[in-house]
Amino acid sequence: MDPTTLTYPDLLAAAARIAGHAHVTPVLRSASLDAIAGATLSFKAEHLQRAGAFKFRGACNAVWSLSDAQAARGVVTHSSGNHGGALALAARTRGIPCHVVVPEGAVQAKLAAIEAYGAILHRCAPGIAARETECTRVQTETGAELVHPYTDARVIAGQGTAALELFNAGGPFDALVVPVGGGGLASGTALALAAVSPRTRLFLAEPAGAAETAASLRSSERVVDFVPDTICDGLRGTLGAPNFSLLRAAQAEVLVVDDAATTAAMRLLWQRTKQLVEPSSAITLAAVLANRERFAGQQVGLILSGGNVDLDALPWSVATA
Amino acid sequence: MDPTTLTYPDLLAAAARIAGHAHVTPVLRSASLDAIAGATLSFKAEHLQRAGAFKFRGACNAVWSLSDAQAARGVVTHSSGNHGGALALAARTRGIPCHVVVPEGAVQAKLAAIEAYGAILHRCAPGIAARETECTRVQTETGAELVHPYTDARVIAGQGTAALELFNAGGPFDALVVPVGGGGLASGTALALAAVSPRTRLFLAEPAGAAETAASLRSSERVVDFVPDTICDGLRGTLGAPNFSLLRAAQAEVLVVDDAATTAAMRLLWQRTKQLVEPSSAITLAAVLANRERFAGQQVGLILSGGNVDLDALPWSVATA
16 A cells, blocks of 8 residues: 555544554653643653554554465564564464564664564574565565554554544644654554644654754755665664655644754653653653753653663663662 | 550551642563572652651651641651651641751751751751750751651551552562661551561661661560661661661561662662662662572562662763763
C-alpha cells in the first residue's frame, strides 16, 4: 500500500488490530514543568509502551495485518535499534518467525535485547547497501515479509495510534510536538491530526546534527545526503520518501534543537517526572522550551517516544553516591 | 501523642486529612520483574508522590493536624533530606511558615530544593547536638511546632496511608516489603497491616551499612551507636524509640541487603519500569531477589519510597552517548 493514500479508517483499523497487544500508555502532567514552559504540557508516555518505545505500535500493526499464509513465513527487517526489538516482540505476539539483519559493530546490549524477544539475527557488513542485500537474501530464502522501520504504510498507520490516544485522553490541543527521524511517528501523527483535530498545529523536533527534515521541507526536495551527529540515537535515520510527502502535505513545521538543549530537557524530565526517557523523547520538551513564545499559554501535547537509555553508559558507583 | 497508642482510626483520619493535598500514587506492575523474582510484585510508586517521596504524607498529616492558632506559628524540623522538603511543601499547602535547620556542609542542591518550597533555612554546626539546640532556639523564638521526621505520631500515621492505598488498589498480599531507616514508614506500615491484613508478613529492607534495626530487633534493645555507610542516603537515620516499639510488636522481620545488590536492583528497576527511583527504594526489590525462596510464588507488595536521585552525580555527556 502507498502510505500517501492512508486515511483515518486505516488508523482506526490499526488501533483495533493492536488493541490487546500494545499498551494504552498514560498521559502524564507536571505542574512544575508547566510553570517552566509557561504552557500546559501533556506527555504521551510511549517509554512505557511494550519494548520501551512507540515502535511497537507500527510493528504490531504490520504483523497483525498479514494473512495467515504470509504470517507463517515470518517478517524481516534491518534495524539494530528500537524497531528491531519491537518487530521481534510483535512477531512473538503472533507466534511467527522474525529475522533481523544487523550490521557488524552494532551495540551488543541492543542485539541481546532483540534476541531475547526471540528474533533470528543475521549479521552483515556495515552500510545500507550490505544491509539491503542481506535483507533481500533472507526474504528470498524464507519468504518473510519485509517491514521497513518507517516507510511501510502499516507501520505509519500504527504509529499514528499514539496521537489518537493522546487526543482521546488529553485533548484538545493547540499544538502537538513529536520527534522526527525517519518520519514514521511524525507522518502517522500528521494523519491522526488531520482526521481528529485539523486546527492543531504539528511541530517536529529535530536534532541540529541530523536536520535533514528541516532542509527537505524548506527546499521542497528530500535531502538524503548528510552524516548524522547527535546524541538522539533514535533520530539519526534519513527521512523517508512517503514520510516527506505526508509531512509536506500536513504543513508540519520543524523546530531544530541542539544536543545541549536536549540533554538539559532530559535532565528536567528525569528530575521532575521521575521518568527515564531517552534523548529522542526529551527533544520535544527542549523544542518547546527553546521556542517559549510560540507555545505561551497553550495546550501542548508531546510524545515521549521511548525510554531505552543506554544504562551501560551510566557509571553506577557514581550515580548512586 | 504517644505513637505506640496509634490505632486504625488515626490512620483513616490521616488519610482523610491529606486527601486533596497528597497524590494517590499508582501501583506499578512489571511482567519481566515478576519473571525474574518468581513472584508477583506490586510496586507502590511513592517516587511519584509530591516532593518525590512518601515523606510528604507524614508531613502533610502533621501540618493539617494543627489547630489554626498552632498553625499560624508555623512548623520546624531539622533535616537536609526528603523530610525537610516535604514539610516545606506541606506548610505551603496550608500557607504557614516552615523553618528547617540544616547543618553546614549539607548538599547545596538539596537546600535549594527546600528553599524553593518556601522554607526558611537556619544554618547550624554539623552534629545532632547542634541541630537540636538550633531547633529549640527557633521553637522558642517563633513558637513553631516541631515535626520530627519519624518519631512524631502524626508523621507515622501519615506514612501508614501509603500501605492503606496499596492494599486498596492491589491487595491481598502475602508479604509487604518496605525500607527501614528511622522507621517512620516501617512503623506506619506495621500499623496499617495490623488493621487491614494481619496475615500479611512485614519485611523491612535495611542496608548492611546501617543495619541497626536488625541488631535492635535481635537484641530486643534499641541500638543507637553506629556509623552508617551506605548509598541509601534515605536510610542512614537511627531507628526511633517509638518506631522500635511498634516494629517489635508487629514482629517485623529485617532483611539486610548490601549496597551492590541495591545498585543492581536499582538498575533493573530503571531498565524494566523506566522509573527513576532512588537506592532507598530499590533496596526493597533487592531484598526480594536476595531471598527468592522466601517469596516464591507469592503476592508481594513493595513500597518504592522515593525518586530523589542525585542527578548532579550523573555525567550527562556520558549518560546520553
